[in-house]
Amino acid sequence: MQFxxxxxxxxxxxxxxxxxxxxxxxxxxxxxxxxxxxxxxYYGYYVALWCGVPAVMxxxxxxxxxxxxxxxxxxxxxxxxxxxxxxxxxxxxxxxxRQLAASGDYRFASGDVARAAAEHYxxxxxxxxxxxxVAALALAxxxxxxxxxxxxxxxxxxxxxEGAVQVFLITSSTIAIFTTIGIxxxxxxxxxxxFRLVPITDxxxxxxxxxxxxxxxxxxxxxxxxxxxxxxxxxLLISVIAMAVAVPVGLLSAIxxxxxxDRRFRAVAKPLLEVLAGIPTVVYGFFAVVTVAPFLRQLGExxxxxxxxxxxxxxxxxxxxxxxxxxxxxxxxxxxxxPESLRHGSYGLGATRSETIKQVVIPAALPGxxxxxxxxxxxxxxxxxxxxxxxxxxxxxxANPFASVTTVTxxxxxxxxxxxxFDSPKTLSAFxxxxxxxxxxxxxxxxxxxxxxxxxxKYD
Amino acid sequence: MTEMVEQMRISAVxxxxxxxLRKRYGVERRFRLYGVAAIAVALTFLAVLLFSVLSQGVxxxxxxxxxxxxxxxxxxxxxxxxxxxxxxxxxxxxxLIRQALLAHxxxxxxxxxxxxxxxxxxQGAELELRKLVLSDPSVIGTRRELWLPVTAAVDQLAKGHxxxxxxxxxxxxxxxxxxxxxxxxxxxxxxxxxxxxxxxxDSRQPEMAGLLGAIVGSFYALVVTLALSFPLGVATAVYLxxxxxxxxxxxxxxxxxxxxxxxxxIVFGLLGLEIFLNLFGLPRSAPFVGGLxxxxxxLPTIIIAARVSLKAVPPWIREAAVGLGASRLxxxxxxxxxxxxxxxxTGTIIGMARAVGESAPLLMIGMVAFIVDVPATPMDPxxxxxxxxxxxxxxxxxxxxxxxxxxxxxxxCFLAAMNAAAxxxxxxxxxxx
Numbered sequence: 001m002q003f004x005x006x007x008x009x010x011x012x013x014x015x016x017x018x019x020x021x022x023x024x025x026x027x028x029x030x031x032x033x034x035x036x037x038x039x040x041x042y043y044g045y046y047v048a049l050w051c052g053v054p055a056v057m058x059x060x061x062x063x064x065x066x067x068x069x070x071x072x073x074x075x076x077x078x079x080x081x082x083x084x085x086x087x088x089x090x091x092x093x094x095x096x097x098r099q100l101a102a103s104g105d106y107r108f109a110s111g112d113v114a115r116a117a118a119e120h121y122x123x124x125x126x127x128x129x130x131x132x133x134v135a136a137l138a139l140a141x142x143x144x145x146x147x148x149x150x151x152x153x154x155x156x157x158x159x160x161x162e163g164a165v166q167v168f169l170i171t172s173s174t175i176a177i178f179t180t181i182g183i184x185x186x187x188x189x190x191x192x193x194x195f196r197l198v199p200i201t202d203x204x205x206x207x208x209x210x211x212x213x214x215x216x217x218x219x220x221x222x223x224x225x226x227x228x229x230x231x232x233x234x235x236l237l238i239s240v241i242a243m244a245v246a247v248p249v250g251l252l253s254a255i256x257x258x259x260x261x262d263r264r265f266r267a268v269a270k271p272l273l274e275v276l277a278g279i280p281t282v283v284y285g286f287f288a289v290v291t292v293a294p295f296l297r298q299l300g301e302x303x304x305x306x307x308x309x310x311x312x313x314x315x316x317x318x319x320x321x322x323x324x325x326x327x328x329x330x331x332x333x334x335x336x337x338x339p340e341s342l343r344h345g346s347y348g349l350g351a352t353r354s355e356t357i358k359q360v361v362i363p364a365a366l367p368g369x370x371x372x373x374x375x376x377x378x379x380x381x382x383x384x385x386x387x388x389x390x391x392x393x394x395x396x397x398x399a400n401p402f403a404s405v406t407t408v409t410x411x412x413x414x415x416x417x418x419x420x421x422f423d424s425p426k427t428l429s430a431f432x433x434x435x436x437x438x439x440x441x442x443x444x445x446x447x448x449x450x451x452x453x454x455x456x457x458k459y460d
Numbered sequence: 461m462t463e464m465v466e467q468m469r470i471s472a473v474x475x476x477x478x479x480x481l482r483k484r485y486g487v488e489r490r491f492r493l494y495g496v497a498a499i500a501v502a503l504t505f506l507a508v509l510l511f512s513v514l515s516q517g518v519x520x521x522x523x524x525x526x527x528x529x530x531x532x533x534x535x536x537x538x539x540x541x542x543x544x545x546x547x548x549x550x551x552x553x554x555x556l557i558r559q560a561l562l563a564h565x566x567x568x569x570x571x572x573x574x575x576x577x578x579x580x581x582x583q584g585a586e587l588e589l590r591k592l593v594l595s596d597p598s599v600i601g602t603r604r605e606l607w608l609p610v611t612a613a614v615d616q617l618a619k620g621h622x623x624x625x626x627x628x629x630x631x632x633x634x635x636x637x638x639x640x641x642x643x644x645x646x647x648x649x650x651x652x653x654x655x656x657x658x659x660x661x662d663s664r665q666p667e668m669a670g671l672l673g674a675i676v677g678s679f680y681a682l683v684v685t686l687a688l689s690f691p692l693g694v695a696t697a698v699y700l701x702x703x704x705x706x707x708x709x710x711x712x713x714x715x716x717x718x719x720x721x722x723x724x725x726i727v728f729g730l731l732g733l734e735i736f737l738n739l740f741g742l743p744r745s746a747p748f749v750g751g752l753x754x755x756x757x758x759l760p761t762i763i764i765a766a767r768v769s770l771k772a773v774p775p776w777i778r779e780a781a782v783g784l785g786a787s788r789l790x791x792x793x794x795x796x797x798x799x800x801x802x803x804x805x806t807g808t809i810i811g812m813a814r815a816v817g818e819s820a821p822l823l824m825i826g827m828v829a830f831i832v833d834v835p836a837t838p839m840d841p842x843x844x845x846x847x848x849x850x851x852x853x854x855x856x857x858x859x860x861x862x863x864x865x866x867x868x869x870x871x872x873c874f875l876a877a878m879n880a881a882a883x884x885x886x887x888x889x890x891x892x893x
Contacts (some may be wrong), residue, residue, distance in 0.1 A: 176760075186731055278813065
């Protein structure tokens with residue numbers, strides 16, 4: 001709330017300075033705005049930017065640096081016996097102190113040390129906030145007044161303002177790059193810590209996955225069962241089932257929509273298919289658990305098969321349904337992009353419509369379709385909520401679709417929901433799995449794009 | 461003679477051609493049928509999904525309540541007569557309910573009977589009475605007819621979701637069932653609109669569990685997402701489309717945007733956990749952090765949509781503006797951007813709809829805790845609507861299945877409203893050049 005007040009007062013200040021800057025510019029030429037270098041409002045923007053931007057930047061830097069400063073101050077303030085704690089315990093303590101200070105509720109403090117530190121932390125934080133507010137407002141006023149004094153008819157206000165906007169545009173466009181860097185750094189950093197505890201070969205080639213084993217403190221990483229092959233196999237199995245549902249259904253509906261359906265049918269069926277894409281995955285997960293899995297189990301019982309209630313089949317089918325619109329809309333676009341002249345040529349040679357589609361249109365559209373399928377595979381691999389709700393938790397190395405398997409994303413969620421200890425391989429392994437997931441989906445994406453680029457037929 | 465042979469040969473060929481043609485037409489028909497079947501399969505799944513959610517969820521919007529004549533006995537609520545807030549807040553409201561029930565069932569005035577009666581009414585009934593007394597102490601000493609909620613088990617029994625018979629896993633004694641039947645027969649136990657679903661936070665008692673906390677949490681996260689991703693997304697799109705040429709740098713930016721669009725959303729959760737929580741020490745479970753993660757999820761969608769609609773603005777608009785002396789920024793901000801705005805807004809709404817339904821990254825940053833209080837600020841711990849669905853779906857009680865479906869219906873309604881807004885915007889303001 002305080003923070004909102006601070007931002008509100010800063011924006012109010014900027015608005016006031018905008019008015020002042022504009023007024024000063026007009027007054028400086030005696031009301032004859034045409035003799036100014038720029039339109040009067042640009043002088044206003046110029047002053048307002050000088051007022052707001054440095055202050056906001058100060059706040060951003062302050063907030064980014066605050067946690068580190070506070071942490072070291074709180075650590076310094078700890079009683080001497082806490083100084084001898086190992087680094088891992090210390091970071092746990094710091095986390096607890098942060099949580100306590102954030103909630104303001106000390107009932108669940110683990111001890112007096114934590115409680116005292118949390119109070120200290122809170123106190124320091126309120127001091128820091130007060131100092132930041134004063135500094136930001138002072139900076140805003142100082143810079144604003146400075147800019148106001150520079151307003152003169154010859155000031156190239158428009159160019160300055162446009163330069164600032166240009167800088168903002170360029171900075172925004174780097175967000176995507178910084179996000180990628182952030183992902184890579186955070187995943188690689190924690191994964192390296194994990195691979196220091198568990199050899200990378202054990203992780204990639206190991207056949208046994210039971211991260212709960214490492215919970216006991218004294219055997220951390222000693223005999224860790226972090227072989228991720230069952231997870232990869234489970235992910236693959238579910239993805240294959242999903243693709244077996246999604247590719248034929250999606251592709252055939254796309255073909256029908258693009259080649260056979262009349263306008264009215266298309267206008268109704270296409271949006272309905274798109275609805276499937278708009279349904280949140282958590283809903284699909286619920287559907288899989290409550291409707292599809294029991295149905296399949298009953299079906300299995302009547303057929304004399306034992307189908308686990310968390311079977312890969314149920315999960316895969318529901319995931320396939322989720323992916324249908326993805327494949328159908330991508331393929332639809334690609335099929336529609338095949339030029340009419342090819343079809344006419346084929347009809348002219350006496351081919352029927354289906355022969356034309358199978359022997360002319362699909363081959364021409366194949367690179368795009370393959371690209372779309374690869375993107376769909378990467379989506380299936382990365383899908384989380386359906387598998388978290390409908391797939392199993394324990395890792396089995398099996399190719400039986402009726403059995404319960406677990407996936408990479410299920411394990412990431414189950415490892416990171418709840419207590420996290422950033423010094424145990426259990427928590428860190430989630431980041432290693434995340435890294436694998438990121439690399440695989442990125443690879444599929446790159447391959448898909450290059451397939452589309454390389455083999456695309458050019459007709460123009 | 462030769463003519464006849466010739467004729468026969470021709471007819472044999474014609475027959476062959478005919479047969480082949482029939483076969484080819486058969487293939488044609490079947491192929492067409494496959495297409496129809498594929499669409500039918502997809503739409504059947506959609507219909508089954510919606511039907512199963514709807515049929516399970518609709519009943520949760522009504523909750524059974526009992527009409528009781530509660531006499532607000534001053535001796536129970538406020539023996540000293542001081543109307544002290546703390547005393548009123550901690551008074552034994554269960555006793556008032558028990559008195560009212562005993563008036564109906566005098567035979568239940570023994571230990572088992574009292575226990576059975578206490579299993580009839582929800583704890584929410586006591587909270588309701590407390591709220592009433594605290595807001596208006598003048599009710600003390602009066603007698604009021606009130607509708608009060610029953611427990612989830614009784615509610616499910618009344619809705620016919622659980623069986624009556626004890627041997628089939630029913631949890632009620634004969635006497636309880638008899639009393640229940642009396643209440644129903646007298647019209648004192650009726651389903652009424654379930655206001656708790658929209659006014660309460662989460663609860664362990666299904667009948668008291670509501671969505672308000674999750675809806676508010678989702679709202680805060682969405683506000684943060686919108687406030688960040690709209691300006692950033694539009695700025696990026698404007699830069700790439702209107703200012704930057706094609707060079708290595710813009711290629712890099714573009715490749716990154718396309719890749720981020722394909723990154724699984726859970727990876728953004730890992731990023732949020734590592735950077736926002738561990739590095740910057742932001743609070744766990746806060747909708748603000750959830751909003752930051754969802755910004756990253758929805759940003760590529762918005763950028764791509766904004767670029768498409770900027771591209772759709774014809775170049776002669778820009779040329780005309782430049783010809784009249786506008787600067788590049790003026791061209792964009794006065795002409796191109798307003799013309800592209802409907803498309804950008806449509807894309808933004810669709811991106812927001814994706815963000816509302818997204819839950820995987822929120823699991824990573826701890827928005828899955830059991831939180832009763834409705835968050836007051838974006839920094840308070842909260843869940844979001846889809847995460848609440850996930851949490852309730854994991855609860856074993858029968859009553860939570862119904863509520864999960866109801867929560868899904870609420871979520872789908874929000875999404876439908878957002879998408880309808882996007883479609884309306886597109887239809888209303890779309891311009892073809």
